[in-house]
Amino acid sequence: MKKIITILIFVSAALPSTKSIAQGCSDAGFCTIGNLAARADSLHTTRHQLKLILPIGVGDEDVFVFSPAIEYNLQLSAKWIVQGKLTTNYATGDLGSAVGLGDVFLSATHLFNPSAKWKTSATLGAKLPLNQGNLKEGNRSLPMQYQSSLGTIDVIAGIAIASHHWQFAAGLQQPLTGINRNNFLPVYWDDSVANNYPPTNDFNRKGDLLFRSGYTFSAHQKWRFNGGLLGIYHLGEDTYIDANISTKPIPIKGSKGITLNATAGINYQVNKKIGIGISGGVPLVVRDVRPDGLTRSFVFSPEISIQF
Amino acid sequence: MRNLFLFVLLVSFVACKKDTDAPTAALSETIDTTAQLLASGSFENGPYGTVTGRGKVFKNFNGSYSVVLDSFSTNNGPDLYVYLSKQAMPVDFIVGGKLKSTNGKQVYDLAEMPDLSQYKYICIHCKAFNHLFGFALLK
Numbered sequence: 001m002k003k004i005i006t007i008l009i010f011v012s013a014a015l016p017s018t019k020s021i022a023q024g025c026s027d028a029g030f031c032t033i034g035n036l037a038a039r040a041d042s043l044h045t046t047r048h049q050l051k052l053i054l055p056i057g058v059g060d061e062d063v064f065v066f067s068p069a070i071e072y073n074l075q076l077s078a079k080w081i082v083q084g085k086l087t088t089n090y091a092t093g094d095l096g097s098a099v100g101l102g103d104v105f106l107s108a109t110h111l112f113n114p115s116a117k118w119k120t121s122a123t124l125g126a127k128l129p130l131n132q133g134n135l136k137e138g139n140r141s142l143p144m145q146y147q148s149s150l151g152t153i154d155v156i157a158g159i160a161i162a163s164h165h166w167q168f169a170a171g172l173q174q175p176l177t178g179i180n181r182n183n184f185l186p187v188y189w190d191d192s193v194a195n196n197y198p199p200t201n202d203f204n205r206k207g208d209l210l211f212r213s214g215y216t217f218s219a220h221q222k223w224r225f226n227g228g229l230l231g232i233y234h235l236g237e238d239t240y241i242d243a244n245i246s247t248k249p250i251p252i253k254g255s256k257g258i259t260l261n262a263t264a265g266i267n268y269q270v271n272k273k274i275g276i277g278i279s280g281g282v283p284l285v286v287r288d289v290r291p292d293g294l295t296r297s298f299v300f301s302p303e304i305s306i307q308f
Numbered sequence: 309m310r311n312l313f314l315f316v317l318l319v320s321f322v323a324c325k326k327d328t329d330a331p332t333a334a335l336s337e338t339i340d341t342t343a344q345l346l347a348s349g350s351f352e353n354g355p356y357g358t359v360t361g362r363g364k365v366f367k368n369f370n371g372s373y374s375v376v377l378d379s380f381s382t383n384n385g386p387d388l389y390v391y392l393s394k395q396a397m398p399v400d401f402i403v404g405g406k407l408k409s410t411n412g413k414q415v416y417d418l419a420e421m422p423d424l425s426q427y428k429y430i431c432i433h434c435k436a437f438n439h440l441f442g443f444a445l446l447k
Contacts, residue, residue, distance in 0.1 A: 141438075183438040187399050201438065202355075243397035243440040247355045 027294060028150060028208055030173040031230065032071075034083055034109040034123030035160035038265050038279060039167040039216045039226050046307040049073040055301035059293060061196050063093035063145045067102070078114045083107045083125070089148030094193045096137030100148035101130035107156060120161045127154035127173070132181035133203065141183035143197035144293030150205060151180025158210070167214040167228070174207035185242055198291040199240050204249060205292055206236035206256070214263070222269045230261040230281060238291055254288030275305045329384045335412035339376055342369045347424050347446035351380070354396070356434065358383050359442025363430035365392070365422070373418040375404045375430055384410050387436035392422050393429045396443040402427065 030036050051071040059065050069087040076082060087102030107125025133151025134141050144150070158171030182203045186194040214228025237256045239249035262284055267277035279301055286295075343366040351359040361380035367373055375392055382388070393401035404416035424446060432441040 241355050243354050244395045
């Protein structure tokens with residue numbers, strides 16, 4: 001175990017320390033769902049897998065974020081896997097602190113040709129919020145950087161093709177409910193610090209497209225490494241409402257566009273039942289404005305999985 | 309897994325529970341005929357409402373102040389309040405009271421004496437969700 005901890009510390013230190021983004025900058029959740037997740041995620045071959053993920057990161061305006069999540073995978077057959085995931089979040093920064101449940105992710109993945117060299121699969125899922133994206137400090141709404149959920153019900157769909165080494169995936173995460181209940185406007189805060197955060201009163205987040213390519217290799221029977229590119233295209237400009245400016249939704253300029261990340265992950269299979277890993281990424285191209293609060297300038301994301 | 313579904317359903321139910329909407333019976337409240345009209349303005353729609361009628365501020369004979377909604381109509385919503393505000397979307401405001409009805413003439417007594425050079429708006433505002441239904445710019 002001491003050796004494992006030493007290796008994990010070494011790996012985390014080796015990951016870029018200034019612009020490392022957990023599972024990709026601007027990830028609204030779908031980057032780790034079903035066949036859209038990085039390949040090293042799919043090590044398990046047993047019927048059940050339980051995973052604990054413990055990301056610690058720093059977001060915009062140096063907001064410290066700790067987002068523990070628990071994930072359960074059930075291999076129903078050679079062709080079907082269902083997945084459930086529960087996220088939580090603690091955030092603290094210069095406007096206060098907030099803690100709360102995040103979202104429940106439910107998905108099903110169908111593998112069309114499990115015995116083929118190039119396996120194709122499709123994932124369909126949903127993100128169900130456990131709050132409305134309006135956690136408060138006192139009676140004032142906090143910016144999205146502090147929120148434990150985006151506050152919307154989203155549908156997630158993805159397709160992937162993968163060989164022993166390569167993975168290519170494309171996906172869509174589309175909010176169905178559109179506007180969340182966040183009420184953050186800087187003017188509500190008697191604090192100039194609030195002006196550093198983009199206004200998100202009645203925040204309406206647009207959908208995202210995902211493109212992932214990755215390469216996985218095993219340096220040892222127990223070690224598995226993967227690296228790749230993760231692109232997320234935000235399909236439109238997000239909007240908010242400030243009736244003192246306009247009675248119509250106000251587009252947030254610069255919130256539409258692509259985020260491109262280089263990603264990396266390492267997994268170590270401790271024994272037949274237990275695996276541990278770290279994942280991370282470096283943004284190569286980012287959107288000008290990311291009012292959803294999903295950006296991380298630094299993250300350390302260890303995880304442990306149990307197969308049974 | 310079944311328990312998880314039940315939990316999600318319970319959370320969804322609680323999240324969807326609607327706050328109390330305003331009464332809809334048309335009112336015809338009156339104000340002292342000696343009251344002095346200080347300012348008035350026509351209602352305009354906000355991002356979340358369709359509001360018509362006029363908003364007025366009176367100084368009463370006894371020195372108190374009242375906000376009057378005249379020929380008033382709004383679509384209904386939860387937790388609606390009448391504010392006298394410095395901004396169309398309330399940031400600094402005086403609470404007139406919970407909206408008595410979505411229709412008719414209604415009077416709200418003010419607890420404070422407003423400086424009408426600053427408090428230029430009468431707002432119909434959903435407090436629970438911070439949604440502006442409509443506002444009248446006082447002139």
